[in-house]
Amino acid sequence: xxxxRKLKSRTVVLPTRDIDTDQxxxxxxxxxxxxxxxxxxxxxxxxxxxxxxDNPGFPLNKAEAQGCEFLVAGNNFGCGSSREHxxxxxxxxxxxxxxxxxxxxxxxxxxxxxxxxxxxIDVDTHNWLLANPGVELNxxxxxxxxxxxxxxxxxxxxxxxARFCLTQGIDQLGYLQRQLDDIEAFxxxxxxxx
Amino acid sequence: MPGARTLFERVxxxxxxxxxxxxxxxxxxxxLHLIHEVTTPxxxxxxxxxxxGVRRPDLTLATMDHSTPTTPVASFRDLEIVGESAxxxxxxxxxNCRDFGIDLLGFDSDxxxxxxxxxxxxxxxxxxxxxxCGDSHTSTHGAFGALAFGIGTTEVGHVLATQCLLQRRPxxxxxxxxxxxxxxxxxxDIILTIIGQIGVDGGTGHVIEFRGAAISALDMDARxxxxxxxxxxxxxxxMIAPDDTTYEYLEGRPRVPQGEAWEQxxxxxxxxxxxxxxxxxKTVTIDASAMQPMVTFGTNPGMVVGVNDPVPDGSGDASFxxxxxxxxxxxxxxxxxxxVDVVFVGSCTNGRLSDLQQAAAVLEGRRVADxxxxxxxxxxxxxxxxxxxxxxHRIFTAAGAEWRxxxxxxxxxxxxxxxxxxxxxxxxxxxxxxxRQGIGARTVLxxxxxxxxxxxxxYVADPRKLP
Numbered sequence: 008x009x010x011x012r013k014l015k016s017r018t019v020v021l022p023t024r025d026i027d028t029d030q031x032x033x034x035x036x037x038x039x040x041x042x043x044x045x046x047x048x049x050x051x052x053x054x055x056x057x058x059x060x061d062n063p064g065f066p067l068n069k070a071e072a073q074g075c076e077f078l079v080a081g082n083n084f085g086c087g088s089s090r091e092h093x094x095x096x097x098x099x100x101x102x103x104x105x106x107x108x109x110x111x112x113x114x115x116x117x118x119x120x121x122x123x124x125x126x127x128i129d130v131d132t133h134n135w136l137l138a139n140p141g142v143e144l145n146x147x148x149x150x151x152x153x154x155x156x157x158x159x160x161x162x163x164x165x166x167x168x169a170r171f172c173l174t175q176g177i178d179q180l181g182y183l184q185r186q187l188d189d190i191e192a193f194x195x196x197x198x199x200x201x
Numbered sequence: 202m203p204g205a206r207t208l209f210e211r212v213x214x215x216x217x218x219x220x221x222x223x224x225x226x227x228x229x230x231x232x233l234h235l236i237h238e239v240t241t242p243x244x245x246x247x248x249x250x251x252x253x254g255v256r257r258p259d260l261t262l263a264t265m266d267h268s269t270p271t272t273p274v275a276s277f278r279d280l281e282i283v284g285e286s287a288x289x290x291x292x293x294x295x296x297n298c299r300d301f302g303i304d305l306l307g308f309d310s311d312x313x314x315x316x317x318x319x320x321x322x323x324x325x326x327x328x329x330x331x332x333x334c335g336d337s338h339t340s341t342h343g344a345f346g347a348l349a350f351g352i353g354t355t356e357v358g359h360v361l362a363t364q365c366l367l368q369r370r371p372x373x374x375x376x377x378x379x380x381x382x383x384x385x386x387x388x389x390d391i392i393l394t395i396i397g398q399i400g401v402d403g404g405t406g407h408v409i410e411f412r413g414a415a416i417s418a419l420d421m422d423a424r425x426x427x428x429x430x431x432x433x434x435x436x437x438x439x440m441i442a443p444d445d446t447t448y449e450y451l452e453g454r455p456r457v458p459q460g461e462a463w464e465q466x467x468x469x470x471x472x473x474x475x476x477x478x479x480x481x482x483k484t485v486t487i488d489a490s491a492m493q494p495m496v497t498f499g500t501n502p503g504m505v506v507g508v509n510d511p512v513p514d515g516s517g518d519a520s521f522x523x524x525x526x527x528x529x530x531x532x533x534x535x536x537x538x539x540x541v542d543v544v545f546v547g548s549c550t551n552g553r554l555s556d557l558q559q560a561a562a563v564l565e566g567r568r569v570a571d572x573x574x575x576x577x578x579x580x581x582x583x584x585x586x587x588x589x590x591x592x593x594h595r596i597f598t599a600a601g602a603e604w605r606x607x608x609x610x611x612x613x614x615x616x617x618x619x620x621x622x623x624x625x626x627x628x629x630x631x632x633x634x635x636x637r638q639g640i641g642a643r644t645v646l647x648x649x650x651x652x653x654x655x656x657x658x659x660y661v662a663d664p665r666k667l668p
Contacts, residue, residue, distance in 0.1 A: 024520045025401055025501050029634040034613040038268050038286035040242035040293050042354075052636045057622065081520060083402040086435060086501070087632060088613075089337040090240065091353035112371075112405060112437055113337060117353035166369060168225050179355075180247075183363045186219060186228055190365055193218040193230055199469060201232035201260060201330055 085114025314581020324454025552580025
């Protein structure tokens, strides 16, 4: 994995709260057996009309949204299904970070394992971002900060281990495999066996 | 008392391989890994890429449920009905399980079914275990006093390769249900009431323990319905302390210990309780005696209302109004004003035998209303067999409902069982998200009895008030 230390991009805004992973990627696209190409299915039923044409009212379809790598979304983004296809689709489409006031647990975990940043910010900063789509932001992963265009800096919470893995490009499976001695000792020392 | 612990803390402590620190999460051992065809192919590919095996195939149990057809299938020749990519996914699951030495309860097994129905049914889901699956409704198994939660595909790979997960310890939330549940109100109504009260993010970061007289009085099927939907409140997991009801359910099932080992297990399970003075990070108390049949009116499971009560107006909140527009429901009117197109009874939430019995009790001697399509999909092949032994299938088909093979089916519409664009579905499943049951589908979540009553009336209906 490549380390991620600093990101800079403009934002696109989806103000709705409780955007669930069925909306991020509908279940009928989950019959795939790979993780590639899911960007085409991202927000499919919101992005496209029933005849397959673009829904011009959807924020991602606006000209100014092209190339934006930061998605600003309403509270509690990613609730519902555990499908990792949700962060895969967001990444494949080109997003590097999702910014909201809260994320569902499984979505947040899945995102961090795929180097998609779930950035949790305070309500005031969030409201400002909702009201000002398209602004350019800087994210410093090592400092856990989000810098607004006027220089205001918002610190965001992130698990220290997740941050370490992101900034060092650490693969968590490799980390777990290095604990194999402890795992074997645990199995050998249990008072019962499953 | 120092050292007082919650049920969750007991199970957690029993599985910590390496404790967490400020810089590193805990390494948590997993006792049972349930896998299905949708969230595992990329994990198996990772194992292949790295030349890794499955560390504990004996603790891994596989089935196929999400993309499988529910119309009777005798062989793979029939699989084109679900589409080429689903058929490919199913074939790959067979191949992966064969190559990695994992037990697969596949098409040829009469133990196949929805992963959260078969784990308990086979007795694999037991008190005190850690149970994970690449599926958010893994919280179901917490009904046995297990710590059970959904994970993503990357984590599925971690468990396959190491039988462990990197985890931060979640917080605890006690939901106390005092009072007795009124007649005609079911487990689904309880959990919908709870989610309506604490919200779809009310449990985020927490493991819920459901407690109190109204919980103790429930059978295991009902407890599973409640724990199943913990995730719809955002919770990491839901748990209920094991008791005699739990042990009676488990005794004699194929994968529980037998003989002396059963006695030992019972002794181990009996201490799996929260101490009286154990502290929870949060506590919520709800009066069960005031509960009534509940239905959803919006596009998440927290948007619920009593079946006869007026839909609220949301006070100008844009997300709320968007949900009402999608659902085409009118604030101020009850949900019973809405005509129904489709009724679905099934899913990991309400696809067990007692759920089918509750629906059948309503349908017996009655007919599904003209123009309503009703689908009854048992949660597993075992549920199907037991239902047929009781003659339930005849009640359903005589009423005009379709009786199917087991699977996730119309809960998420992956297998071709979908609700049409704009149609209103009264569904015993767990999610009323936009498009969940099909593009443009409008889902109303309800109990099996409410769903069946709605099928009969042709409108969203209170099962206690059927003529």
